[in-house]
Amino acid sequence: xxxxxxxxxxxxxxxxxxxxxxDYFLHxxxxxxxxxxxxxxxxxxxxxxxxxxVNYVLKKNTKNYTKNTPAYKVVESVTxxxxxxxxxxPWLKLRKVSQPFxxxxxxxNWERIVESVCxxxxxxxxxxxxxxxxxxxxxxxxxxxxxxxxxxxxxxxxGEHVEVFDQHLGKLIDITNKVIxxxxxxxxxSKMKQKREFKLAVENLERLITTFIEEAKTKEHNPERNMIxxxxxxxxxxxxxxxxxxxxxxxxxxxxxxSTVLSWALHFLSIHxxxxxxxxxEIEEVFSDGDxxxxxxxxxxxxxxxxxxxxxxxxxxxxxxxxxxxxDDILGHQIKKGDVVSISxxxxxxxxxxxxxxxxxxxxxxxxxxxxxRHPVSFLPFGLGPRACIGEKLSRMEMKMLLSTLxxxxxxxxxxxxxxxxxxxxxxxxxxxxxxxLEKRD
Numbered sequence: 001x002x003x004x005x006x007x008x009x010x011x012x013x014x015x016x017x018x019x020x021x022x023d024y025f026l027h028x029x030x031x032x033x034x035x036x037x038x039x040x041x042x043x044x045x046x047x048x049x050x051x052x053x054v055n056y057v058l059k060k061n062t063k064n065y066t067k068n069t070p071a072y073k074v075v076e077s078v079t080x081x082x083x084x085x086x087x088x089x090p091w092l093k094l095r096k097v098s099q100p101f102x103x104x105x106x107x108x109n110w111e112r113i114v115e116s117v118c119x120x121x122x123x124x125x126x127x128x129x130x131x132x133x134x135x136x137x138x139x140x141x142x143x144x145x146x147x148x149x150x151x152x153x154x155x156x157x158x159g160e161h162v163e164v165f166d167q168h169l170g171k172l173i174d175i176t177n178k179v180i181x182x183x184x185x186x187x188x189x190s191k192m193k194q195k196r197e198f199k200l201a202v203e204n205l206e207r208l209i210t211t212f213i214e215e216a217k218t219k220e221h222n223p224e225r226n227m228i229x230x231x232x233x234x235x236x237x238x239x240x241x242x243x244x245x246x247x248x249x250x251x252x253x254x255x256x257x258x259s260t261v262l263s264w265a266l267h268f269l270s271i272h273x274x275x276x277x278x279x280x281x282e283i284e285e286v287f288s289d290g291d292x293x294x295x296x297x298x299x300x301x302x303x304x305x306x307x308x309x310x311x312x313x314x315x316x317x318x319x320x321x322x323x324x325x326x327x328d329d330i331l332g333h334q335i336k337k338g339d340v341v342s343i344s345x346x347x348x349x350x351x352x353x354x355x356x357x358x359x360x361x362x363x364x365x366x367x368x369x370x371x372x373x374r375h376p377v378s379f380l381p382f383g384l385g386p387r388a389c390i391g392e393k394l395s396r397m398e399m400k401m402l403l404s405t406l407x408x409x410x411x412x413x414x415x416x417x418x419x420x421x422x423x424x425x426x427x428x429x430x431x432x433x434x435x436x437x438l439e440k441r442d
Contacts, residue, residue: 051377059385065322082249111294138433257316
């Protein structure tokens with residue numbers, strides 16, 4: 001059995017920030033193995049890094065493990081009671097309404113939208129290339145993801161509202177990070193200030209979303225293309241707060257992870273020019289007959305390997321937890337009702353048993369031959385089981401469409417002024433963004 005209650009280190013990690021928390025997770029995993037018992041105040045936590053145990057919690061016995069944990073409660077204070085944070089029965093009824101928007105029937109609609117949004121993005125990049133400017137592309141990735149999300153889920157071109165959304169969401173994400181990382185802090189003044197800022201940011205976001213909801217009610221009813229209409233048709237009571245919560249959830253969860261992965265992908269492209277050329281060759285071969293079409297993106301095998309390696313190094317959700325509804329046994333480790341199981345894809349993705357030189361960027365890990373050698377649960381970029389990310393297919397399409405458009409038209413040159421540093425928050429994002437210049441291909 002690993003040692004229980006290394007409480008000083010864990011509390012220090014929470015008080016000083018998520019950077020300490022991730023370092024502490026890595027330390028515990030290296031020193032004590034796949035199962036580490038922790039005591040956080042009155043809460044019993046089992047940190048699990050064994051693939052079979054993770055599969056058991058997230059898939060095999062998922063009914064015994066709820067999202068009703070302290071961290072999800074903080075996220076819920078932003079999004080409200082949406083499909084991302086709800087548990088069991090409430091989640092099931094929300095999932096039934098939202099699932100059709102992510103089904104294969106929507107593929108053609110997605111393809112049309114990502115092609116259109118990428119065409120606009122390409123024109124913007126041509127201007128950047130002509131001017132020769134060095135630009136922070138991270139905000140552009142956020143705006144791209146928000147535009148795609150708005151059109152695919154709400155049949156709404158966010159247009160000029162994208163930057164306003166980005167501003168409000170960025171503020172909320174920053175405050176949420178502080179709330180989670182400083183939950184044990186005794187700085188009352190800081191907490192009061194955060195509470196005021198948090199309340200104002202939520203109000204600003206809800207005011208903007210309310211205008212979209214009211215606008216949607218005046219449009220032609222189309223529950224297959226507009227999730228607001230779909231929820232208005234739901235076989236249960238729906239009020240304004242309910243609609244606010246669902247829209248906030250989809251926007252909050254649906255853009256941050258995709259945009260963050262894209263930022264890291266641009267960074268890796270810029271510092272690995274050999275992969276830019278390799279991927280450009282593949283893109284030219286697949287689309288030798290003309291424009292890049294979303295319907296053929298799955299043929300870009302090496303681009304898929306590249307995006308997978310990006311998500312391996314910086315998983316969209318690097319840590320999450322579940323609470324046990326009843327007593328259980330996880331591969332010989334006893335769990336009591338109310339205990340929390342902590343799971344970190346980051347630890348799985350950097351485990352030397354599954355990945356040679358795990359901190360080195362190497363897309364060749366994801367050839368078919370190499371993938372078949374590994375435990376399937378050693379790679380969890382979108383989660384696992386019934387609560388896995390509902391938007392994985394759309395997210396992958398967004399990423400491949402944008403990256404292939406950029407690679408085919410430009411060479412990405414890394415900044416010599418701004419260093420890319422990982423910020424360990426709700427997602428693992430570049431602290432100062434990813435600054436690049438573009439060189440037009442012949």
